[in-house]
Amino acid sequence: MTTRILTGITTTGTPHLGNYAGAIRPAIVASRDPQMDSFYFLADYHALIKCDDPARIQRSRLEIAATWLALGLDTDKATFYRQSDIPEIPELCWLLTCVAGKGLLNRAHAYKASVDKNVEAGEDPDAGVTMGLFSYPVLMAADILMFNAQKVPVGRDQIQHVEMARDIGQRFNHLFGKGKDLFVLPEVVIEEEVATLPGLDGRKMSKSYDNTIPLFGSAKQLKDAVARIVTDSKLPGEPKDAEGSHLFTLYQAFASQSQQAEFRAELEGGLAWGEAKNRLYQLLEDTLGEARERYNALIARPADLEDILLAGAVKARKIATPFLGELREAVGLRSFREQVQVATSEKKKAAKSARFVSFRDDDGSFRFRLLDADGEQLLLSKSFADGKSAGMANKRLQSGEPLDVRVEGRVFSVWVDGESVASSPEFTDGQALEDAIARLREALAPQE
Template identity: 45%
Template sequence: MPTDAPSTDSAAGSNAPVEPDFDTVVVSGIQPSGRLHFGNYFGAIRQHIDLHSRHEAYYFIVNYHAMTTVQDADALREHTLDVALDYLALGFDPEEAALFCQSDVPEVTELMWMLLNLIPTSRLEKAVAYKEKVNAGLTPNAGLFTYPVLQAADILAYQGTLVPVGADQKQNLEIARDCARWFNHTYTPEEPLFPVPEPHILDDVAVVPGIDGQKMSKSYGNTIGIFDEGKTLKKKVMNIVTDSTPLDEPKDPEACNVFALIKLFADAETQAEIADNYRAGGYGYGHAKKALLQLITENFADARARRKELAARPDYVHDVLKAGADRARATVEPVMAKARELAGLVSAR
C-alpha cells in the first residue's frame, strides 16, 4: 500500500479528490449461523424491510461469513434457507430488492483479495471481534481476522452508499470506508470507482434481553426464535429470569426483563396498563409472562402463517435467491471489470 494513502476517515485530507455523487444504494447482510431471534428482528430485520422498498437495495445471506463459526455443511444449508424463509415471511418483497446468497456472487471474494493487498494488518488487529477472541484466550481463525475486509467487499462491490448498522458495528463500516478510499487513492484518484459508504445508524434499536437477562445472542444460548410457537415458545417465555419479589408487592417494570420484551411488542396504551399493574402490586411475573406470550403470538401470527406456506414451496424460495443473485451479479460484473482494469489484472476473457 502506498505510504501516502489515507489510513482513517479523518485522514482523507484536504487534497483528496472530491468524491462524486452516487445514487443511494442500500446494502446489508445477515449471517445464517442459527435460527433468527428477537434480537435479529428488532436489531436489523425490521429496519431492512423498512428500507428495502425505498431505495435500490441488496440484502445478502452471508454464508461465507458464517463459515468462521459454522463448519457443518448441512447446518449451514439449513440456516441459509431458514433466513430466506424468515425474510420473505416477515414482508421482504423480492420485486423491490435483491435477496440472495453471498456465495452466489463470487466476484465479492475477488474484490476482497484486492482490498487485502491495500489494508495494513495493524488495522485488522484492532477489530473488536478479533480482539475479543484474543483477549478471551482463544485462537481466532484467519476468516475472522479478515472478516471486516470481506464485509467491505460486500458493500463496495455493489457501490453501496448506505449501510444499516447498529452503533456497535460502526467500526467495521469504518474499515469499509477506508478500503474505498485506499482503492480510489491507489488506482483511480481522479474519478473514484467506489463511493465511501455512510452508516445508517439504528439509534432506536433496543438492547433485547435474552431469557437469562444478558443481551439476546445465539452465542449465549438465550434466544427466543422469531417463529418459535406452541410449547417451545411458552417454555422459553416462562423461563425468563426475574427477581424474587413476592406476588403481592409492587414491582419496578423498568427493572424487569419480561417488561423490556413487552415494550418491544405492546402499543403505548398496553405498556402503560401493564406498568401500572406492576407498580400496584398483586401482579406477578407469571401474569406478565402470559401477557408477553400473547403479544408475541399475535404479533407474528400472519408472518408465521406465511412462513409455513413458503416452507411448502421450496422451489419458489430457490427461485427468489437465484433471481436476486442474477440481479446482484449484473450490478457487480461491470464494477469488477473496471476494478480489474484499474489494478492491471490482464484478462483473456
C-alpha cells in the same frame, strides 16, 4: 436520488426475538422507503469463518431467508441475495486484499481479541487464527464496495470494519482511479435506537447466553419460553415495578402505546406474574402467528426459496458484473484484443472530448455552455455582466476542485462559492439525470 444501504446477515444460527426487534424489523421498515435502495444478503462466506458444521450453515441459510420473507420483506423493493451466489465478491476481495495493509488488519478488533486470549493462555499469539478471521474485514469491504453502498447500518462493534472498508476503498481509488473515484466511500449508520431485548434470565438476549426466545417455534414452545422468564418474588396483589421488569421490556417491544400504558397500570396494580406472562405470550402470538404460518410454508418449499434468492442474485449481478469489469480494467487485467485499439481510442477521445463554448446572448450578457463528447449540452451558465466574470466562472469549473452539484427535481446545478453558476436542461427521468451528472464529473475531472 435514492440512498443505497447494505446489511449482511451471518448464517450461523436460528433467528430469535431479539434479532427481529433489533435488526430484522427496522431493516424491513427501511426497505419500504422509496428513498432507500436496500441490499440485504445472507453472509454465508462470513459464516465459514466461525462455523465448520456444513449442516448447520445450510439450515441457517434456509431459516434466515424464510424468516425475512415471512416477516414481510418485499423483494421487488429490496435486493435480497446470498453472498455465495455473487462470484464477483470473492474476486473483488482479492483485488482489495492486494492493496490492504497488513498493519491495518493487525488492528482489527476480532483478530486482536484472539491474539490477546492466546497470550493470556500462554499459547502462540496466532494459535487457531485462520486467514479467514484475519482477513474478514477485507471480505466485508468487498461486500460493501461491490455495490457502492452509501450507508451501512451497524452496531458499535462493527464500526471499525466499515471504517476499514473506507480506508481500503480510498487506497484503491488513489492507486487506480486516475482522478476518478471508482468506489463510493461508505458511511457508518450507528444504530443507537435499536431495541436490545432481555433474554429469559434478564441479560441481553443472545445465543451465547442460551437465553433466547425462538422467533418461529410452535405456539407451545413460545408459551413455555415465556413462562421461563425470570421475575421477582412479589405475590399476586402486590404492586410490580414495570420499569425494572424484563417481562415489561419485552412487552414494550411489541405493544402499542395504549397497550403499554394499560399493561403498566395492571402491573403496578398488582397483576400476578403468571397472568402477566400469559398477556405477553398472547401479544407475541398475535404479532407473530401469521408470520409463523408463512415461515413454515416457506421452509416446506425450499425450491421456492432457492428461486427467490437466485432471482435476487441476478438482480445484484446486473450491477456487480459490469462494475467488476471496470475494476479489472483499472488494475490492468485487460483483454489482449483491446490492446491494439487503445492508442486509436485515446486519439479519438483527445479529438472528441467535452468542451466549453462561450457566447454572447441577445441581451448583451456573457454566457457559456458545456457540451459532452457527443455535443449534448450538459450545462448552460447564468448570464454574466461581462466576459471577465464569465471567464472566471468557467475557469473555476475547470480547475479540478471538487464540484458542488445540487439536484432539484430532474435538473442539476453547479455552485461556486455558494452561488449557482450553471444548470442543466431538464431530463426525462432520474436515470438520465444521474447519467448526465456522471458525464459532467468525467468531463471536469483533472486531466493527467
